[in-house]
Amino acid sequence: MEKVENKIERIIAKSFKGELDSKEQDFLDQWISMSQENKRKFGIYEKLWKRSGELLLSNTIDIEQSLLKTKKRIPDFRFKRRTRFGNFRVAAVFILAMGLGFLINYLLGGNDLIDGTPQIVYQEVRASYGTRTKLILADGTNVWLNSGSTLKFPIDFDNVEERAVELNGEGYFDVTKNESKPFIVNTSGLDVKVYGTSFNVSAYEEYDSMEVALVEGKVSLVQGVKGDRKEYMVLNPNDVVECNISEKRLSRISDSKMNKYTSWKDGQMIFYGDPIAKVVSRLEKWYNVDIEIRDKALENYRFTATFNDESLEQVLKLLSLSSPMEYNIVASTKQNDDSFSRRQVILSIKK
Template identity: 40%
Template sequence: MNENSEIQKVLHKFILNQCSPSETDAVIAYYRENKLTTAFPTVEDIQALVTQTPQMDAATANILFSKILKDGKEMENTASTSPKIPYRKHLAIAASIAILLGVGWMYQTRLKDQNNKAIIASSDQITLQLANGDVQIISGNTSKVTDSEGNVVANHNGNKITYDTQTALEKLVYNTIKIPYGKRFELQLSDGTRVHLNSGTTLRYPVRFIAGENRQVFLDGEAFFDVTKDKKHPFIVNADNLNVRVLGTHFNVSSYPEDPSTDVVLVEGSVGLYQKNEVFDAAKNTVLKPGFKGSFTKIGGVIDTKAVVTSVYTSWMEGRLTFRNMSFKDISKKLERHYNVTITNHNNKLDNEKFYASFDDVPIEKVLSYFNEIHGLNYTFKNDQILIK
């Protein structure tokens, strides 16, 4: 077996514990033939073969190898009776399998803890969860996105995933993408709808929309939607307890769990706002016009609307930060998401002060310098931790 894209794919499946028995045999055979003729495989060997493998720290590697060496001594008598695979190769095969399974276990344990926000916030990897719970890392410049059966359903190129419009599916199958703090990403769904995802955002969406069904997605965070028009299939964004219904338009939805309201800003077209347990009725429910923002309070379920400058709410797509009459407490939340930092503020008076400011795509030091100049902000910044005194 050559070291090509096929073995790369099998090795990646192996560390995720997704290999069939025959694929597992192929991995073992590969190491017998290519890696185990003279010495033990190292952690670096395996990481070189699987570019998407998370880093294993030295202490963990040493523990694994110590255990393998100890177990290997107990294998010596048995291994010495084997004419085909000498003791040294038995031990090396055990080492390679233990390393792969060890990395895979830590990898899956970290990724499948879906409810631990701290883990998501501290990670710098975009993850894609398939319908069966398997998780793929979205990294590198180009790659194929596969389903749980290994079929290609989308293409990943740089900072964007484009889903195949020809995927043959007869029922709804969902993927869930998670964008960590400090990153942004773009999706093109199977109907051509483009979705810009802000940092700290999770979106659950169908791999392919089904004829006769609404085009519904589920948002936790912030996204800008450029929806492909389809009068027969309304596009619905579910954001917590609010549904946003459109036929084809441009709009921004912000619904972070820690925010008191879900905000919908309409750039073009029209959108209907209604609670998720309701059936949409244009005569009764709130319908936004372009240039308006609808705010749905999470406690009370009240929808208020007002005219706004839409660019204030969409500038994040270009990496810009725009604050208009915003409290420092809310600004801090946006800075944490945008820069993947933690801000601890001991200046209680500062929390409720309102600011007007705009920043291009600049380092956070520039933003902190601005607040220092206009407010004399007393702070320390170390290891992504900002302490305001």
């Protein structure tokens, strides 16, 4: 039978990879709550993992064994000062076992640069196509990432004046209030500045527009850096603002149906009288496909529907039943580098 110590070490390692099932999660939660010592040990493990700076490691690296070997090199799980040679050996374990490239001084607990300026270390999380990912930032802010989206963020907000993160894609934010440290979502278009609120941002870099939908609280659309930042618009609850980036044009509406903009985090796609262009952009990201609107006449049609985990074929079939649209799905093809192209969908008017 597996020893409790070995089991908890294995489960802790799996928890950092997001691979726990419900029983393992319950076991971990119970173990942490049993004593302050268990809680402390888990905190040390968590710090080691966060300081690795790598959420996506090579598949050839055995993350569980690397974490356990690293733990064994640190007596009683404590960060202690050692001789210069000992410090180098601990850092080498991190670098070789986990494929890291951080400074030895940072791994040992210091996070200052040589000139004494605080160093900000970032992590990056990506939601694979067809999936959604939830994460909790160091300040307690909850973030949901939609399919194909990426968020870059500091591992903590201790040495910053603003809690700035960088989004490429779509994210729903439930921001922890902190009036002394505003929360900034940087995108390829405008930035979103908040102090504590819930809102949705859709800002994929490959599209020429971005959209912000405010659920509650107050946010402003800004551009520039602290001390030289221009404010373009302040949003109130139920406000939805679309920004045409190339034309530098903002348009605002008030929409009480906010679930249309936020339901994706619960696995739904909802359309309320949306034009085909809006439907296409959502489907492309959700199913990782390229969609071509072959007939411009389709741009005159609007669609209302709710989808719950249907396949691409099912969604297209349902949309075609409510309009004169027909579709053709072109299968993926193998490329010269042995990768496969994305499937292509061609939309046209029924003959």
